[in-house]
Amino acid sequence: MKINLNVLKGIFNNAILKRIILSLISLLGLSLIIFTLARIMPGDPARMALGPRAPEEIVQKYREMLYLDKPLYVQYYYWLINLFQGKLGPSLTSFREVSVDIADFLPATLELMLFVAIIQVTGTLILGTISGCKPGSAIDGALRVFAYIGICVPPFVWALILQFVFSYILGWFPATERLSSYIRLPRITGLVTIDALITGNFNAFVDALWHLALPSLALAVGAMAQETRILRSAMVENINKDYITTFLSHGLPIYRYVYFKYALRPSLCSTIPVIGLDIASLIANAFMVEMIFNWPGISKFGITAMLRKDLNGIVGIVLVAGIIYIVTNVIIDIILTILDPRIRRGGQQ
Amino acid sequence: MSITELDYNLIIQKEKEVRKERFKRAWFRFKKSKLAITGLVILSTLLIMAIFAEYLAPYPEHAGMYVNFKERFQYISTKYLLGTDHLGRDIFTRVIFGFRLAFMMIGIVISIVMPVGTVLGLIAGYYKGKWPEHIVLRLADMFVSIPPLILALSICAILEPNIVNAMIAITLMWWPWYTRMVYSMTSSIRDEPYVWAARALGVKDRDIMFKEILPNILGPILTKATLDAAWVILIGSAISFLGLGAQPPTPDLGTMVSEYMAYFPTYWWMIIGPALGIAILVMAFNLFGDGLREVFAGD
Amino acid sequence: MYENLLTVKDLFVKYKSYWYVYHVLDGVSINVKLGEKVGLIGESGAGKTTLLKSILRVLPPQGKITNGEILYRDVNLLNCSKQQLLEIRRRKIGMIFQDPLAALNPVFKIKEQMLDIIKYAHENSGMNKRDLENIALDLLRDTLIPDPERVLNSYPFELSGGMRQRVVIAMALASARELLLADEPTTNIDVTIQAQILKLIMDLVKKKGLSMLLVSHALGMVRNMTDRIYVIYGGNIVEEAPTSKLFKDPLHPYTRLLIDSAPKILSSTLGEGIKGNPVDYRHPPSGCRFHPRCPFCDQEICRRAKPPLIEVDRDRYVSCYLYGGGT
Numbered sequence: 001m002k003i004n005l006n007v008l009k010g011i012f013n014n015a016i017l018k019r020i021i022l023s024l025i026s027l028l029g030l031s032l033i034i035f036t037l038a039r040i041m042p043g044d045p046a047r048m049a050l051g052p053r054a055p056e057e058i059v060q061k062y063r064e065m066l067y068l069d070k071p072l073y074v075q076y077y078y079w080l081i082n083l084f085q086g087k088l089g090p091s092l093t094s095f096r097e098v099s100v101d102i103a104d105f106l107p108a109t110l111e112l113m114l115f116v117a118i119i120q121v122t123g124t125l126i127l128g129t130i131s132g133c134k135p136g137s138a139i140d141g142a143l144r145v146f147a148y149i150g151i152c153v154p155p156f157v158w159a160l161i162l163q164f165v166f167s168y169i170l171g172w173f174p175a176t177e178r179l180s181s182y183i184r185l186p187r188i189t190g191l192v193t194i195d196a197l198i199t200g201n202f203n204a205f206v207d208a209l210w211h212l213a214l215p216s217l218a219l220a221v222g223a224m225a226q227e228t229r230i231l232r233s234a235m236v237e238n239i240n241k242d243y244i245t246t247f248l249s250h251g252l253p254i255y256r257y258v259y260f261k262y263a264l265r266p267s268l269c270s271t272i273p274v275i276g277l278d279i280a281s282l283i284a285n286a287f288m289v290e291m292i293f294n295w296p297g298i299s300k301f302g303i304t305a306m307l308r309k310d311l312n313g314i315v316g317i318v319l320v321a322g323i324i325y326i327v328t329n330v331i332i333d334i335i336l337t338i339l340d341p342r343i344r345r346g347g348q349q
Numbered sequence: 350m351s352i353t354e355l356d357y358n359l360i361i362q363k364e365k366e367v368r369k370e371r372f373k374r375a376w377f378r379f380k381k382s383k384l385a386i387t388g389l390v391i392l393s394t395l396l397i398m399a400i401f402a403e404y405l406a407p408y409p410e411h412a413g414m415y416v417n418f419k420e421r422f423q424y425i426s427t428k429y430l431l432g433t434d435h436l437g438r439d440i441f442t443r444v445i446f447g448f449r450l451a452f453m454m455i456g457i458v459i460s461i462v463m464p465v466g467t468v469l470g471l472i473a474g475y476y477k478g479k480w481p482e483h484i485v486l487r488l489a490d491m492f493v494s495i496p497p498l499i500l501a502l503s504i505c506a507i508l509e510p511n512i513v514n515a516m517i518a519i520t521l522m523w524w525p526w527y528t529r530m531v532y533s534m535t536s537s538i539r540d541e542p543y544v545w546a547a548r549a550l551g552v553k554d555r556d557i558m559f560k561e562i563l564p565n566i567l568g569p570i571l572t573k574a575t576l577d578a579a580w581v582i583l584i585g586s587a588i589s590f591l592g593l594g595a596q597p598p599t600p601d602l603g604t605m606v607s608e609y610m611a612y613f614p615t616y617w618w619m620i621i622g623p624a625l626g627i628a629i630l631v632m633a634f635n636l637f638g639d640g641l642r643e644v645f646a647g648d
Numbered sequence: 649m650y651e652n653l654l655t656v657k658d659l660f661v662k663y664k665s666y667w668y669v670y671h672v673l674d675g676v677s678i679n680v681k682l683g684e685k686v687g688l689i690g691e692s693g694a695g696k697t698t699l700l701k702s703i704l705r706v707l708p709p710q711g712k713i714t715n716g717e718i719l720y721r722d723v724n725l726l727n728c729s730k731q732q733l734l735e736i737r738r739r740k741i742g743m744i745f746q747d748p749l750a751a752l753n754p755v756f757k758i759k760e761q762m763l764d765i766i767k768y769a770h771e772n773s774g775m776n777k778r779d780l781e782n783i784a785l786d787l788l789r790d791t792l793i794p795d796p797e798r799v800l801n802s803y804p805f806e807l808s809g810g811m812r813q814r815v816v817i818a819m820a821l822a823s824a825r826e827l828l829l830a831d832e833p834t835t836n837i838d839v840t841i842q843a844q845i846l847k848l849i850m851d852l853v854k855k856k857g858l859s860m861l862l863v864s865h866a867l868g869m870v871r872n873m874t875d876r877i878y879v880i881y882g883g884n885i886v887e888e889a890p891t892s893k894l895f896k897d898p899l900h901p902y903t904r905l906l907i908d909s910a911p912k913i914l915s916s917t918l919g920e921g922i923k924g925n926p927v928d929y930r931h932p933p934s935g936c937r938f939h940p941r942c943p944f945c946d947q948e949i950c951r952r953a954k955p956p957l958i959e960v961d962r963d964r965y966v967s968c969y970l971y972g973g974g975t
Contacts, residue, residue: 027495030491287499321496
C-alpha cells in the first residue's frame with residue numbers, strides 16, 4: 001500500500017489528537033479516583049510498609065516523607081508534581097522508586113505481549129478468513145468449536161494445560177523463566193529476543209523463543225478464538241454484500257481478488273478494533289499467565305504490590321496499563337484510518 | 350382530538366403492535382433455537398445444582414474448612430468423582446458449592462448494574478447532546494481507560510481482598526460497559542417516528558424512556574447482559590485466582606485453582622474440577638447469550 | 649428469425665436459511681435473442697434479481713439452483729468448465745446492479761475496482777496499467793461523466809447517487825460485449841436523474857449493439873425500452889408478450905392488476921393496488937401461486953395444479969386457466 005503525504009495528514013487529524021487528550025484526561029481522572037480511594041481506606045500505609053515492630057518515630061518520619069500526614073489534596077498535588085517528573089513515589093514494599101521497579105519488570109511483559117500480538121493477529125487472519133470463506137464447511141465447524149472452547153476457558157487454565165502437556169508430559173518446551181540458566185545475556189533493551197539479536201547471540205535468541213512459546217500461546221488462545229469469530233462473521237456478512245456479487249459477476253478470481261481483497265479489507269475494519277482492545281488488555285491477563293510460568297514481568301511487581309496494598313505501586317500499575325491502552329488505541333486508530341477511507345476523508349463512518 | 354394528534358397516536362399504536370409481533374416471533378424463534386435451548390438447559394441444571402448443593406453434593410461438609418489428612422490427594426474415583434484436595438476434601442462437592450458462589454456473585458452484580466446502568470444509559474442516550482450525556486459518558490470513559498481486569502484488581506487490592514469487595518470491584522468495572530451499550534442503543538432509536546410522536550403528544554420524558562424506548566431495546570439488553578455474565582465470571586475467577594478475591598477456605602472456583610496450583614503438576618487432577626467448572630459455567634452463559642442474540646436479531 | 653443468445657429453461661432456485669427453505673424460482677423459462685431488448689416485470693420480491701444472479705451463477709451461498717438449464721449460445725452455464733464461465737462473466741455478459749452504493753466496495757477507490765475488472769475483461773491482451781486506465785477513462789466518458797479523472801480517484805461515498813450509477817454502468821460495460829443485464833437500474837437513485845440514466849443506458853445499448861435483459865417494477869420504463877416482456881409473479885413467469893401488445897391488452901389477471909395499479913399521467917385517479925400479500929416462499933400457495941390474490945380465481949383447479957404456459961396468440965403466452973390449459 002502506498003502511503004502518501006495526504007494519507008499521513010489525514011491520520012494525524014484533529015480526531016485522533018482529540019482522542020489522545022481525552023483519554024489522558026480520563027486516565028488522570030481514574031488515577032485520582034484510585035488515589036483517593038486508596039488514601040481514605042482504613043489502614044496506615046506507613047505502618048504496613050514498615051511492619052508492626054518498627055518504632056513509632058520512624059513510622060512517623062516515613063509518613064512525613066510520603067506526605068501521608070497532610071490533607072488529601074496536598075498529597076495529590078505532590079503526587080502530580082512527582083508524576084510530571086516521571087516519578088511515581090516510593091514503593092511501600094520494595095522501598096525503591098515505583099517507576100524504577102516498573103522499568104525493571106515491564107520489558108519482559110512487553111516482549112510477551114509483542115509475541116502474543118503477533119500470534120493473535122496471524123492466527124485470527126488465517127483462521128477467520130478460512131472459516132469466513134467457507135461457512136458451513138467441516139473446517140468452519142471445527143473452528144467454531146475451537147472458538148467456543150477458546151472463549152470459555154480462562155487464560156490461566158490455558159496456561160496450566162499447556163504447561164502440563166507440553167512441558168511436564170512431553171517435555172518439548174521449558175516450563176518457567178525467560179532464558180535457560182546457563183545463558184548469560186547483557187541487558188540492553190530488556191527484551192531478551194532483541195538483546196540476543198543485537199549481541200548476535202543466536203543460541204540465546206532461539207532459547208528465548210523457546211521460552212516464549214507456551215506463555216504467549218496461553219495468552220493468545222482465548223482472544224484469538226473471539227477475534228476469529230468476529231472476523232468470520234464479518235467475512236460472511238460482507239460476502240453476502242452486493243459489491244462482492246459485482247466482482248463475482250465480472251469474473252474476478254474468487255479467492256485472490258474477491259475474497260482476500262474485496263471482502264477481507266472491509267471485514268478487517270470491524271475486526272481490528274476488537275483485536276486492538278484485546279492486545280491492550282493483554283497486560284491484565286499477563287498477570288495470571290506470568291505467575292504460572294514464573295515470568296519475571298510486571299506481575300512479579302504488580303501482584304506483590306496489590307497483595308500488600310502498596311498504594312504507589314497500584315497507582316503505578318494503573319497508569320502503565322492506561323498508557324499502554326492509549327498507545328494501542330492510537331495505533332488502532334491509525335491503522336483504521338489507513339484501511340477505511342471513510343474515516344480518512346471525514347465522511348460518515 | 351385534532352387530526353395531527355390522531356396521527357401521532359396511530360404511529361405509537363402501530364409501534365406497539367409491531368413490538369408485540371416482534372416478541373411473539375422472538376418467542377417462536379427461541380423455541381426453535383438449539384443454541385438458546387442448550388444454554389438454558391445447562392444453565393438451569395447448574396442453577397438447580399447450586400441451589401440444592403447441600404442435598405446434591407456427596408459431602409456437603411467438605412465445602413468449607415474440613416480436614417481429613419488420611420484421604421488427601423486421592424485420584425479420581427467413584428467415591429471422589431474429581432479426587433480430593435490437599436486437606437482431603439471432595440473436589441466435586443466444592444465445585445458444586447463453587448457454582449453457588451458464582452451464581453450468587455452474578456446475581457448480585459447484575460441486580461446492581463442492570464437497573465443503574467439502564468437508567469443512566471437511557472438518560473444519556475435520550476438527552477443526547479445535553480449535559481446528562483456528557484456527565485455519564487465522561488464518567489464511563491474514566492472507568493474504561495484501563496483494562497477492566499486491572500481496574501477490578503486494583504479496587505480489590507485497595508479494599509480488603511475478600512468476596513464482597515470482589516463484587517464491588519466487578520460492579521465498578523462492569524457498569525460503564527453496560528451503560529455505554531444501553532446509551533448507544535437508546536441514542537440510535539431516539540429519533541424514530543414513534544418517539545417523536547410521543548414527544549409531540551406531550552408524553553413525559555420519563556414515560557417515553559421507560560414505556561417507549563426501553564421495551565424496544567430490551568432484547569439486545571438481555572442478550573448483552575447474558576454474554577457479559579460469562580465475561581464477569583471469567584474476570585471474577587481471575588480476581589480470586591490472583592488471591593485478591595475470596596480467600597480459602599471459601600469454595601470459589603478461581604480461589605480453588607490457585608490453591609491447588611501449589612501442588613501442580615504432581616497432583617494435576619486437582620485442577621480439573623474447578624477449571625472445568627469455570628469453563629462450563631462460562632460456556633452455558635455464552636451459549637444462552639448467543640441463542641438470545643439469534644432470537645432477537647432475526648427480524 | 650433471431651438467434652437465441654440466452655435461454656433459461658425450467659429453472660428452480662431455492663434459498664436455505666437457518667430455519668426455512670425459500671422456494672423462490674419455480675420453473676422459470678425465458679430467452680433473449682441476439683440484439684433483442686427484453687423486459688422482466690413484477691413486484692419487488694418476485695424473484696427477478698434471483699433470476700439475474702442465477703444467470704451469472706453469482707447467487708449468495710444460501711441460494712441453490714436445484715433444477716434447470718441456462719444456455720448462453722450453446723454453453724450450459726450450469727455445467728460448463730470454470731474457465732468458460734469466467735470467460736462469459738469477464739467478456740460476454742455485464743450486469744448493472746440495483747443499488748449503486750451497495751454495488752461498489754466502500755473502502756477501495758473507483759480506480760482500483762475498475763482496473764481490476766478491466767484487467768480481467770482484457771486478459772492476455774498484454775496491456776499495461778496505462779492502457780487499462782485509458783480504457784477505464786473511455787468507459788467513464790461513455791457514460792457521460794464530466795470529470796472522469798476525478799471520479800477515478802474518488803471513493804464511492806464521495807460521489808453522488810447518479811454518478812455512482814454511471815460508474816456501475818461503466819463497469820458493467822467493461823464486461824458486457826454481448827449482453828447487458830440491468831437490475832432495476834433506476835430504483836435507488838434520485839427521481840430527477842432517473843430519466844437521464846435510462847436514456848444513457850438506451851443509447852449505450854444501441855451504440856454498442858448489445859442485447860439487454862431489463863428487470864424492473866417501473867412499467868413506464870420497461871414500456872419504452874423493450875421489445876418483449878416477461879411478467880413474473882412469485883417465481884413463476886405468468887405472461888409473455890411483445891411490449892406493445894402487453895400494454896394494450898394484458899391477459900393474465902396479475903398483469904392487468906399490475907398495469908391498472910401503476911399511476912397514470914392522464915387519469916387523475918391512483919391505481920387501486922393489488923390486495924393481499926406477496927408470496928410467502930416458505931410455504932408457496934399450491935397450484936397457481938397467484939390464486940390467493942386473484943379476483944378471477946373461481947375454479948378449484950387453480951388451487952390444485954400449476955397452470956401451464958400456453959400460447960394464446962402469435963408470440964403471446966400466458967399461464968392461467970382462464971385461457972385454457974385445464975382439462
